[in-house]
Amino acid sequence: MKRLTLPIAALLALTAPLYAQDATTPAVDTSSWNQGGGEQDEALHLIPDHQNGIDTYEVCSACHQMTGWGLTDGTFPQLAGQHPNVIIKQLADIRAQNRDNPTMYPFSLPQEIGGAQSITDVADYISKLPMNPENGVGAGDDLEHGAALYAENCVRCHGDQGQGDNEKFYPRIHGQHYEYLIRQYQWIKEGKRRNANPDMMAQIQKFTDKDTKAVLDYVSRLKPPAEMIGEPGWENPDFE
Ligand code: HEC
Numbered sequence: 001m002k003r004l005t006l007p008i009a010a011l012l013a014l015t016a017p018l019y020a021q022d023a024t025t026p027a028v029d030t031s032s033w034n035q036g037g038g039e040q041d042e043a044l045h046l047i048p049d050h051q052n053g054i055d056t057y058e059v060c061s062a063c064h065q066m067t068g069w070g071l072t073d074g075t076f077p078q079l080a081g082q083h084p085n086v087i088i089k090q091l092a093d094i095r096a097q098n099r100d101n102p103t104m105y106p107f108s109l110p111q112e113i114g115g116a117q118s119i120t121d122v123a124d125y126i127s128k129l130p131m132n133p134e135n136g137v138g139a140g141d142d143l144e145h146g147a148a149l150y151a152e153n154c155v156r157c158h159g160d161q162g163q164g165d166n167e168k169f170y171p172r173i174h175g176q177h178y179e180y181l182i183r184q185y186q187w188i189k190e191g192k193r194r195n196a197n198p199d200m201m202a203q204i205q206k207f208t209d210k211d212t213k214a215v216l217d218y219v220s221r222l223k224p225p226a227e228m229i230g231e232p233g234w235e236n237p238d239f240e
C-alpha cells in the first residue's frame with residue numbers, strides 16, 4: 001500500500017514553487033497531440049489488475065478525493081467515470097511532461113506509483129467509479145446561447161451529450177466542474193495545454209469570454225447517463 005503521510009496543504013506548499021516554471025510554456029506542436037508510443041501504447045495493451053488499481057488510486061485520492069469526484073471549485077477535476085483511454089493518455093502525457101501539471105507531477109511518477117501496468121490499473125479503476133451527482137456548474141443565465149454554440153462547435157468530437165469517445169481519446173466533459181472546464185478551455189485556446197487537439201484549438205479561437213462561459217455552463221449541466229451517477233454523499237467502500 002502506498003500511503004501519503006503529509007497533509008494535502010503541506011504537499012501543495014511543497015510543489016507550489018514549480019508553478020513559476022509554467023510562465024514560458026512553449027506553443028503547441030500541432031502535429032503531436034496524440035503521438036502515442038511509449039507508456040501510452042504499453043498501458044493500452046495491458047490487462048487491468050483491480051487490486052493494484054485501488055492501491056494506486058490511494059495516492060490520487062489525496063487530491064481527486066476518495067470518490068474521484070474532485071472539488072467543485074475546480075482545483076482538482078472529477079476523474080470518476082472518465083474513459084480509460086483518456087485517463088491513460090493524460091497520465092502518460094503528464095509523466096512525459098507533454099502536459100504541465102506541476103502539482104500532480106511528483107505523484108504521477110514511476111517511483112511513486114509504478115510503471116505502465118499501474119497506469120492501466122488506475123485508469124480502469126477510475127473509469128468505473130460512480131460520478132458526482134452535484135458537480136460545479138456556471139451561472140445558468142445564458143444557456144440557450146451555450147446550447148447553440150455546443151451544437152455547432154463541439155458535438156462532432158465530444159458527442160451530443162458531452163460523452164466523448166474512448167477509442168478516439170476525446171474526453172467525457174459532461175458532469176465536470178465548471179471552473180475546471182473554464183481553466184482547461186482557456187489553456188487549450190492559448191496553447192498553454194501542450195497536448196491539446198489542434199482542430200479544437202482552431203475551432204475555439206473566435207470564442208469571446210461570453211461564449212466560453214455560455215458553452216461551458218451548458219456542458220457542466222449536461223447529465224451523464226443515470227446509471228453512471230452516484231448517490232449524493234456516496235463514500236468509496238474501497239477506502240473505509
Ligand atoms: C497533489 C495533487 C494531485 C495528486 C496526488 C494527483 N493529481 Fe491528478 N490532477 C491534479 C490537478 C491539480 C489536476 C488538474 C491540473 C490542471 O488544471 O491542468 C489533475 C489532473 C489530472 C488528470 C487530467 C484530468 C482531465 O480531465 O484532463 C488526470 C487524468 C489525473 N489528474 C489523474 C491522476 C491520477 C491517476 C493520480 C494518481 C496516480 C493523480 N491524478 C494524482 C492534482 C493531483
Ligand code: HEC
Nearest residue numbers: 153154157169170171181184185195196197199200203215
Ligand atoms: C476536433 C475535435 C474537437 C472539437 C471540435 C472540440 N474538442 Fe474539446 N477536446 C478534444 C480533445 C481530443 C481533447 C483532449 C486533448 C488531450 O488529449 O489533451 C479535448 C479537450 C477538451 C476539454 C478539456 C477536458 C479535460 O478533461 O481536461 C474541454 C473542456 C473541451 N475539450 C471542451 C470543448 C468544447 C466546449 C468544444 C466546443 C466549443 C470543444 N471542446 C471542441 C477534441 C475536440
